[in-house]
Amino acid sequence: MTTLCAAEPHHASRDDEVASLTQRLAAADADETEHLRHEIVEACLPVADGIAHRFRGRGVEDDDLEQVARTALVAAVTRFDPSLGHPFVPYAVLSVEGELKRFFRDHTWAVRPPRRLQELRLEARVTEESLRHELAREPTVDELAEVLGADPGDVRTACRSSCGYHAVSLDAPSPTGTTLAERVVVLDDPAEQVITHQALVSAMGELTSRERQLLHLRFVEELPQREIGDVLGVSQMQVSRLLSAALKRLRAQLLAAAA
Template structure:
């Protein structure tokens, strides 16, 4: 079955390369899930849920890619990420006014991390940290939806009535996964796995995570503030040139950029505002 004709999503982008594309996808997703929340017809509710999930499959697939090379098959990671997406779409509350991506990303990541924890441990961590990871996996999606962003380490610790140090240790322990031998042959020419391991981290992975975190925050900025950041970091203009472009002084540009940075830091990590 397909989604009701009242919700034509054929033109909604699923591969988003710009804030505009993400906004369109997020708006369509929220519209679908809001209609699902108000519907009493089971078949219609399922159709709406399926279509909301379909729109965001590429987002889930992108998150799964970030966890490759840690001892799990790529296909398995994608299936787990899709499961996390389904959970996010099922439990999302449109009336909270939170962007869907702000709720879905931590939910999907939590599902993938839970998969590593439960299914492919090599090094066993203390039971207290395993229990804390379980509690974190359950609390993070709810806390993210309440805040409209990913919670800081301190906020997670407060919610779970524990210390930030323990939360940090539990997060770090997500790296104790199965590993493949670097001496494992990968072809008939004597090439082993170790020969193919990059000696540096792929910068595109950090860029993907940065886009996920910053996109909803940047979308909340005013057009003038977004234009300021575009001139500074995309067009690489100096502050004096930005002032000329916008008809303000260099000092005003400096002050505005400082305020924007402070606002972004506060949204991404409230504790950073205290530093």
């Protein structure tokens, strides 16, 4: 695990320094122990920061990642027992990585999915990258599920759970100048719900069977466009065009019914 420091030219001297400090720590009295632990933390800060930077791009500020990693490093130094004779750096790496993963699991979700889905999502990301290189294309959900030994529906749900990382404010302005709250339809009157449902059923009846299937795959099964293309036998770009055309027709039917 110490190879994580290999990108830094002086990592060998740092490891030697940390090894020397931990040896002294094993024989230190109570007054010297705190000082030695402080020196070990300072020597290993670049290691903790380097691990934190591997978790960039997941919606968390760099400063927050470094804070979590450094806090985990301090805790690792406090727990470390030098009398066992094990090197400190590999232990610290595992501790910092584990704490960062727990941080993402427990504190970065706007809507937190079940733990099994979180773990499956992480496994799916690694497997997807491996299959992408092996197949020279995007793997399908069925291919991912086969490698993971999981149900395709669970894999699909786990992949979609990434949407739970971030929440959008209802007051956030859209490119058109309106807010999301202004575009969200809230129907409190049961009669209005029935009328709207009937209008939607009627409008859907004006679409082709293929268009209805397309809308079902997108908004009921919530499949991504790539998987919809696999079902319909078209490209992802064609799915986008077909979806836009179907929604435009559906919107026109609803507006005509409202008029």
